[in-house]
Amino acid sequence: MSKEAILSVVGLEAGYAMLPVLFNVSLNVFPGEIVAVLGSNGVGKSTLINHVVGMYRPNAGRVLFDGEDITQEKADAIVGRGLIQVPEGRRIFPNLSVQENLTLGAYRRGGKNIVANIERVYRYFPKLKLRHEQLAGTLSGGEQQMLAIGRGLMSEPKMIMFDEPSLGLSPLLVAEMFELFSRLRKDGLTILLVEQNLAQSLEIADRAYVLENGRNAISGTAKELLDSADVRKAYLGM
Amino acid sequence: MLSLEILLHSVVTGLMNGAVYALVAMGLTLIFGVLHIINFAHGSLLMVAMYGVFFAVTLLGIDPYVTIPFMMVLMYFAGYGLQRYVIGNAGQGRDTNILLITLGAAVVMDNLALYLWTGDTRQLQLDYMMAVVDLGFALIPVTRIIAFVAACALFVAMWLVIERTDFGRAMRAVAKEPFGARVVGIDVDRVYAQTMGIGTACLGAAAALLLPIFYVNPQIGNVFVLLAFTIVVLGSMGNIVGALVGGLLVGLVESVGGFFLGDRLGQVGIFVIFILILTFRPQGLFSARV
Numbered sequence: 001m002s003k004e005a006i007l008s009v010v011g012l013e014a015g016y017a018m019l020p021v022l023f024n025v026s027l028n029v030f031p032g033e034i035v036a037v038l039g040s041n042g043v044g045k046s047t048l049i050n051h052v053v054g055m056y057r058p059n060a061g062r063v064l065f066d067g068e069d070i071t072q073e074k075a076d077a078i079v080g081r082g083l084i085q086v087p088e089g090r091r092i093f094p095n096l097s098v099q100e101n102l103t104l105g106a107y108r109r110g111g112k113n114i115v116a117n118i119e120r121v122y123r124y125f126p127k128l129k130l131r132h133e134q135l136a137g138t139l140s141g142g143e144q145q146m147l148a149i150g151r152g153l154m155s156e157p158k159m160i161m162f163d164e165p166s167l168g169l170s171p172l173l174v175a176e177m178f179e180l181f182s183r184l185r186k187d188g189l190t191i192l193l194v195e196q197n198l199a200q201s202l203e204i205a206d207r208a209y210v211l212e213n214g215r216n217a218i219s220g221t222a223k224e225l226l227d228s229a230d231v232r233k234a235y236l237g238m
Numbered sequence: 239m240l241s242l243e244i245l246l247h248s249v250v251t252g253l254m255n256g257a258v259y260a261l262v263a264m265g266l267t268l269i270f271g272v273l274h275i276i277n278f279a280h281g282s283l284l285m286v287a288m289y290g291v292f293f294a295v296t297l298l299g300i301d302p303y304v305t306i307p308f309m310m311v312l313m314y315f316a317g318y319g320l321q322r323y324v325i326g327n328a329g330q331g332r333d334t335n336i337l338l339i340t341l342g343a344a345v346v347m348d349n350l351a352l353y354l355w356t357g358d359t360r361q362l363q364l365d366y367m368m369a370v371v372d373l374g375f376a377l378i379p380v381t382r383i384i385a386f387v388a389a390c391a392l393f394v395a396m397w398l399v400i401e402r403t404d405f406g407r408a409m410r411a412v413a414k415e416p417f418g419a420r421v422v423g424i425d426v427d428r429v430y431a432q433t434m435g436i437g438t439a440c441l442g443a444a445a446a447l448l449l450p451i452f453y454v455n456p457q458i459g460n461v462f463v464l465l466a467f468t469i470v471v472l473g474s475m476g477n478i479v480g481a482l483v484g485g486l487l488v489g490l491v492e493s494v495g496g497f498f499l500g501d502r503l504g505q506v507g508i509f510v511i512f513i514l515i516l517t518f519r520p521q522g523l524f525s526a527r528v
């Protein structure tokens with residue numbers, strides 16, 4: 001790649017109180033890419049995302065977004081820069097209506113283009129439009145995931161990081177979700193994808209990083225990983 | 239006939255008191271609903287605000303009702319600062335720490351008031367405090383009517399802020415899903431401080447409305463905070479509309495209870511309700527919702 005990375009994580013060390021989780025983790029994502037981050041449960045994938053977007057402070061290392069150092073920046077400022085996560089467990093606002101959830105997605109933008117952006121989200125997810133007055137907590141799991149993604153889009157991000165978006169969805173919905181990622185990329189977004197669904201992720205991803213024990217283990221193009229005997233044995237059961 | 243008139247009179251008086259109680263309770267329930275902390279300093283903050291109004295009237299010659307906007311702003315910043323710089327820092331998010339901090343703040347304020355202003359009970363003397371309005375079935379002091387109308391207006395204003403504004407939406411989001419709120423770029427610590435500020439600003443208004451119909455001394459906060467806790471539990475913790483209904487109900491029970499049992503025992507009815515609610519319907523009459 002000749003272009004400059006939109007997101008660079010360099011030597012990240014992070015953890016919680018007494019528990020170190022990530023050790024010297026580095027990765028790059030280039031504009032327009034879909035990059036998958038893979039690894040077994042508890043390896044630190046969510047920890048990585050949460051430290052990148054400023055939910056927690058890393059112990060060492062740097063995070064660069066769009067050419068600027070955001071390691072010490074607050075979470076709300078990072079959203080303002082155009083980097084957003086769709087978090088694990090969705091974290092939508094159950095006591096607010098669908099439309100209010102979407103409106104809050106644009107909170108950092110202070111209400112600019114809200115109507116147009118909500119219409120855009122409803123084009124991606126027509127089902128949400130039908131339910132726009134319903135309390136988000138009463139949506140089905142799949143609808144809640146759509147809402148979480150829609151809420152993320154409301155901030156007009158340059159890059160989205162999805163943390164296990166297919167968790168708990170039916171195979172049909174998972175397939176739809178993966179189609180959506182390709183569509184979002186076509187519409188100009190850069191995507192980092194954390195997934196358990198390894199085979200499907202590698203199908204749509206350009207490149208992937210595999211974490212083991214909180215460290216970088218394997219990385220390469222999706223094709224290289226699919227062809228790698230180690231990956232096939234450890235993660236694809238083949 | 240006469241006793242029916244007195245009963246009607248106590249019903250109206252009860253509702254009018256209740257609206258102001260509800261204002262005190264609204265602050266408490268808002269803080270609980272969003273920050274999930276029980277603010278034991280609430281009553282003491284009300285007491286300090288009442289002294290503020292008292293001195294503004296007696297020393298500066300300002301009308302108590304004119305002090306409302308100023309008291310609300312001052313109390314807003316008191317609450318904002320308390321959350322941002324004391325509870326937010328020293329609390330470290332632990333419930334026991336926060337509980338001790340608010341209790342400690344209450345003790346400090348109560349004793350400072352005792353030291354600065356002595357234990358004397360003070361009352362305002364204004365010529366219109368004697369004026370009454372004839373509602374046809376009852377003669378009601380002007381000061382109570384003002385308190386009732388102003389408290390209801392503040393309620394409506396607060397409800398509109400919570401339901402209709404960006405800030406209100408953010409507040410409701412933070413109440414239930416603070417992590418998700420941070421994800422979308424809401425500065426959660428700031429919303430906490432602002433909520434504490436607004437909840438405390440209610441006390442600034444309540445102080446100005448209460449002083450002409452009541453009195454102030456360093457213990458006065460306890461009287462109202464006990465009522466407020468009852469209202470908050472009755473109206474379901476964290477529920478604004480519940481606080482209004484609960485406030486009116488408690489005012490009514492107190493006043494009508496006083497009619498049947500005598501002034502001294504009027505409040506007994508309230509605590510009977512409190513215990514009954516805790517026993518049979520601890521979630522309150524409504525569902526918890528900010």
Ligand SMILES: Nc1ncnc2c1ncn2[C@@H]1O[C@H](COP(=O)(O)OP(=O)(O)OP(=O)(O)O)[C@@H](O)[C@H]1O
Nearest residue numbers: 016019021039040041042043044045046047048088
């Ligand atoms: N907020 C937290 N406080 C303390 N420890 C945490 C916290 N979040 C995660 N951990 C711990 O950090 C380690 C990494 O967790 P993390 O959620 O990042 O894993 P993950 O790779 O996302 O796993 P999964 O695939 O199950 O989502 C785990 O041991 C977990 O228990």
Ligand SMILES: [Mg+2]
Nearest residue numbers: 045046047088
């Ligand atoms: Mg995870």
